[in-house]
Amino acid sequence: MTRGFPVLLAFVLSIGIGTLAFETDGFRVVTSAGARQLSIERAPQGVPDAQLVDQDGTPFTLADYKGRPVLIDFIYTRCPTICTALGDDFARLRQLMGGTRAHAAIDLLSISFDPTDNRAALRLYGDRFGAKAPRWRIAAAADQRARAALLHSFGVVVIPDGLGGFIHNDAVYVVDAQGRLARILDSDAPDRLLAAAVQVAAP
Amino acid sequence: MNARLLAAATGSWLVLWLPPIRHTLESDMVLHMAVQVPLLIMLGVLVAVVARDREPRWLADADWLGIPGIVAVVLGTSFWMLPRALDQAVSDPWADLIKFLSLPLLVGVPLGLSWRRMPPLGRAFIWANFIPKLGAIGGLYLGAPTRLCAYYRLDQQELAGWTLIAIAVALGMTWFFAAFVGWTPSCAKQSPRRSGGFLIAAVGGN
Incomplete structure (x- = not known):
């Protein structure tokens, strides 16, 4: 293990989980219909x-x-x-x-x-x-x-x-x-x- | 040899991107999930295997036991299993381009580089997680009363569910025999050169 390991792991985890959270509106929707429902509710x-x-x-x-x-x-x-x-x-x-x-x-x-x-x-x-x-x-x-x-x-x-x-x-x-x-x-x-x-x- | 393989990978990528082939593979949920996505990942694995010698030293050191790499693989594949992501890939060419770049480069390449660094028990752990997850997602698709993807019909969704379950059962059986009967699938053999499937051997071999 090198010092690069925690850095690389933290990088992969933050980018990966951040992207998943973005795509699911904070882990609330998995479908495009659900995402649209949520966005309309927030901003007509x-x-x-x-x-x-x-x-x-x-x-x-x-x-x-x-x-x-x-x-x-x-x-x-x-x-x-x-x-x-x-x-x-x-x-x-x-x-x-x-x-x-x-x-x-x-x-x-x-x-x-x-x-x-x-x-x-x-x-x-x-x-x-x-x-x-x-x-x-x-x-x-x-x-x-x-x-x-x-x-x-x-x-x-x-x-x-x-x-x-x-x-x-x-x-x-x-x-x-x-x-x-x-x-x-x-x-x-x-x-x-x-x-x-x-x-x-x-x- | 290496240059030729890289050219073959790039060429295959371009062929998959050709609109008639891309649209055909994306017109059906099963073809999209069980053919196009795995092919794109395999192209990345191929690139990793070819370019393995050129991997920067710091990356090889930082990817301790292949953990960061396999985490990238798990998160990347999870992303492209989201119904919303599949919808976007079908409806928006830019989202599709992101899929075409991220699956080989952010899933396939890490898989090809990190797998051989993982200890056998680590690989078994990944398989033991992956197989039930595949089956569970298949079951979700079968059980969903409504369509999950706006661009796919309910019958396609059911077929996709059955396909995922079939793949999970096939993989489960393979590993059952490997673990209890002692028969070793080619992708777990120690010398990848002698086994048949080049790509699978490259993923599994040391």
């Missing part, structure tokens, strides 16, 4: 002013919601699994809402990332869950650039499922009254989701 961020079109053909942007918190999920209408569960969650949320003023102030928005989802498809998906604009819009980005901006800004990753469909994040995104993405919630039991959303969106 603005959302893009991308052009969207809802199931009635009405154009709008996220800026139009300013002053009203909105819960957003990302879907595609042909989706047989996650999106159906997300749709059920939002439908149940709709029922739970309307009680208090805080609940009534929250809007829902389902954004399709599938370029083949036309207005008829959006309307059909909305009808399945009883969604009515403007309180619950089923919308698609107006063009490819708006879609890319939305997915990038919300951190939604869409990959092919190998069967002609897609696999994607199933989180619920809370944009607060100031128009900032303030929280990313795990899609969960609707009552718990609502409680969390009310707390974040309309404190």
